[in-house]
Amino acid sequence: MQIYLPIAEVSVNAFLLLGLGGLVGVLSGMFGVGGGFLMTPLLFFIGVSPAVAVATGAAQIVASSFSGLLAHLRKKTVDLRMGTVLLIGGLAGAGAGVFVFNYLKSLGQVDLLVTLCYVVFLGVIGAMMLIESLRAIRRARKGGPISRRKKHNWVHGLPMKMRFRTSGLYISVIPPLLVGLAVGVLAAIMGVGGGFIMVPAMIYLLGMPTKVVVGTSLFQIIFVTAFTTLLHATTNFTVDIALAVMLLVGGVIGAQFGTQIGMRMKAEQLRVLLALMVLTVCSKLALDLLIEPSELYSITAAGGL
């Protein structure tokens, strides 16, 4: 069954979209990640333009994170104060990101920017995850001691300190603002939630307790991606609600199955799998940049915006 997407102005198979949503849903359920970083490149592959894919991806992340945040709010595992500081940085970052996005769109370089961002981030993160989890597997086999992270680092020497009661921290607001800013820029340019950057940063850089990390990052992600969606909708007119809904429905159902599969596998094995998958998507995108395309020319509407 073909469905005509009103904003993307393309006709695509509805089951392909549901399947794509479902596939990313299974993966996000298995690995506990948002899946935005996989969804956006997959949308490129089926012929949705990067501008629409990024903007619609943002809308979809808001929705898929919503029920997760509600669950964390009920369990009181959200540091609202930290979340707000991260959010302030995130909103500024998203604004800057959309500005850069629109500027490059007018130059005709936005596809390149989005693809390059994906190649760099997926490459770095995939490689780091692979090395880290392979090490963890080796350590588990040897049965050696697990190294403890340092309690104090350079972050604790910065000014403008603030008390975060839920996280039990007394640190400067500058690092969380910067983390939020970076994630906001990524959300606007790549159409991702940025959890895959924020969660490690919160644990290792800010030293937040693991139990509040996921809830707090969801809190920030929802508002930043909602803001990004609105910015893209008002400046680029590229949010396709029909596309978002199709992906969401598939995604939610897929996530349920993914969670079941994930519970039957070991954490380290899961991480290796995820790392390999991230690297696969990364190399596909990188090859597209490196191999001479079959069609060197491309058509865009004049004026861009």
Next chain:
Amino acid sequence: MLRLALLLCLVALPLRAEDIVLGLSSDRVRITATFEGSEILVFGAIKREAPIPEEPLDVVVAIAGPSKPLVVRRKERVLGIWANTDAVGIDSAPSFYAVATTGPMEQVLSNVEDLRHKVSIGRAIRSVGAPGNVADAQAFTEALIRIRRNNGAYQMLEGEVVLDEQTLFRTEIGLPANLTEGEYQTRIFLTRGGNVISQFETVIDVRKVGLERWLYTLSRQQPLAYGLLSLAIAIAAGWGASAAFRMLRQGG
């Protein structure tokens, strides 16, 4: 002598011996949520008061979607990766263009007539002046035509018009699924020996309808409201689907 001939021409013009009576299978195309493209049947008859002339008649049908200015970009290898470098602006190019004829294009329509009426695909695209830094601007226009022919947006249907008894003609033109909405100018030319002897114009209206129409208009006219609505719908859909799934599992 020449002046006399010109005068004769001017006098002769309004007295067209052959006129087109046109029919369309539909003069309106509705883009709905399940739009998969559409076939338009263009048919008609030639009305004449005089006997059929000796020289064979040809029919050319051209359908053009709304025109828009475009930018065509070319990729080049920069530091090892393929990136857009040169760009050429096209002043006006139709989003859809199909030409159907009774025979080979060069036989049914002379170059002069093609230039005057802008019938062939190349003539339908208007590009005035290329930037000085691009030497081969022609390649960009050719690329535009090539890409759009490959995805069915531009169609050259030589010999696809059926002409019976020099009087009845019909052709079918397929509109692809990814249509841009607007007024599709439909022109029919009668030619003899490459010269246009009669022409007829009409409009096929292509519109998004229903939900598609409403969403599209809202997204352009009230983007903020559309953005907020999108978020609300997305959240509701995501939440609803997960709630439904939970209930399904508890029930089963």
